[in-house]
Amino acid sequence: MDGFTEALGEEPKPGKKRSGSPDSLHSRSSSGTKHSLQDRLLTKLIQQVIPGDNEDESESSDKAPASPTKPAFSLPVMGNNFRRFNARIGVVFLFQDRVERLLTWDTPSHTISLLFVYSFICLEPHLLLVLPLVVLLLFIMVPAFVTRHPPPPNTSTSSTTPYYSYDGPALAPATTIKPAPETSKDFLRNLRDLQNCMADFSDVHDAVINVIAPLTNFSNEKLSSTLFLGCTVAIVVLFVGAHLVPLKLVMLLGGNAAILSIHPTVGQFVGAMMQDMAGESGDMDFDDENKDGFASSVPSDPTEAMSAMERLADISLDTYPEEREVEIFEVQHRAAGTSESGWESFLFSHAPYDPLSPSRIAGDRPRGCRFFEDVRAPPGWAWKSKKWELDLDCREWVVERMITRVGFEVPGVTAEGNAIVGEVGGWVWDLPPNHSAEDDEEMSLAYGDLPPDTPTPQEKGKAKEDDTPKLRDWEEGTASHGVGEWRRRRWVRVVQRVSLPPAGAGSVTYSTLSSRTK
Secondary structure, three states, X not given: OHHHHHHHOOOOOOOOOOOOOOOOOOHHHHOOOOOOHHHHHHHHHHHHHOOOHHHHOOOOOOOOOOOOOOOOOOHHHXXXXXXXXXXXXXXXXXXXXXXXXXXXXXXXXXXXXXXXXXXXXXXXXXXXHOHHHHHHHHHHHHHHHHHHOOOOOOOOOOOOOOOOOOOOOOOOOOOOOOOOOOOOHHHHHHHHHHHHHHHHHHHHHHHHHHHHHHHHOOOOHHHHHHHHHHHHHHHHHHHHHHHHOOHHHHHHHHHHXXXXXXXXXXXXXXXXHHHHHHHHHHHHHHHOOOOOOOHHHOOOOHHHHHHXXXXXXXXXXXXXXXXXXXXXXXXXXXXXXXXXXXXEEEEEEOOOOOOOOHHXXXXXXXXXXXXXXXXXXXXXXXXXXXXXEEOOOHHHHHHHHOOOOEEEOOOOOOOOOOOOOOOOOOOEEEOOOOOOHHHHHHHHHHOOOOXXXXXXXXXXXXXXXXXXXXXXXXXXXXXXXXXXXEEXXXXXXXXXXXXXXXXXXOOOOOOOOOEEEO
16 A cells, blocks of 8 residues: 555655655655656656756757756656646636636626726725735635634524624634645546646637737738837827826726626627628628628638738838948969969958968968859848949058058059059059068159158168168058069949748858948
């Protein structure tokens, strides 16, 4: 018999001491049950199948991790807790049943009393503080006192009202709420009610999701945009005029109307009126097809209601998608020891591969594709312009990226160096490693423009005394004085937003492009 009791997971007897286990500290969860060998094997198997808390931490970072003071998932613990929960949930279902009877006019006098109490609270909201104390006294303590002091048995043959004597000692034991035994009818009723409650919750959850999700997830952008604009306008109006709304009157009329509408007579009256209106509209349609009744405009199906809301949400969204400008760099290489005209096309990369770029410092080769046709638009974007355009003003993106140790062409100046002569401009080349300050001076004199920090002929003697020559980070002009091994130029193209394909519809490899707002 003791083994059967332990298998059911009942509470241990006061005089019986159970063996220790990792879950013994959680008496309210495990109740000190002894796990059989089958339960332990099944628990180990489930722990191998179900990922642990550490594995799920990266995927569900929005949820709080499991408490270390709580036991891990275990079938015996869950089964025992479910039995304990089901034995004590009866009071909730009893309260739910009484509320349903109260609202469905099962006893009209009780529902009318509820309307009076609700009306008083709406008119005098401070009475809401008194309501919990009244419930405690009238519905908990008074019935408990009456149970302790029952009326004497009626021995007379005539039916008279029971006489309650409140004097003297208590005549009956106090009532306490006890868990329902697992072999009782109350336990089975709780199982039935719990089963039906889970089904009702699932149905309500699915119905709410089916109504709320299409309105708020922008699957229909016109409908969701209309709702968004309406909520925005309502928020602005309520911020200004919320104090003018008579909340007491609204709560009074709304609550009474909601409870009165549940009355069976009201439901029958409304149903008969809708049938009469539907019949009249049918006669009118039979007589004249061009006339529509009021009932014909009332949707009888939620799908039709959603369609009607979509027709009301006939707003004009922005027909011009977002546009941006993407860039790609044409990188060319010149082998060491070759002439300055021996450039070879290397690849098209999303990065300029400048002398101080992390990939170049690390010794990595530039990454990209060999031809323009292999360049793809970023995910969610499509090409708007038909072809790439060369960015001749290379000064802007060089200065913007703070690229150093490079030289570039000045727009509008004819180039004479071997590195760029006879070619389209826009090139930015690496400076040679042995580049000195004299080259800077020759570059500036060639254009007739001395920088502010350039010394005059009278100050050259003093400048030579300085052992630390000043070098500039980048150069303007031709490459006649020598270039490095790499050069690049920038191409741009306009893209626009497009709808992303559904997940699993197919994947395309896109090149990574830096985007700028056009």
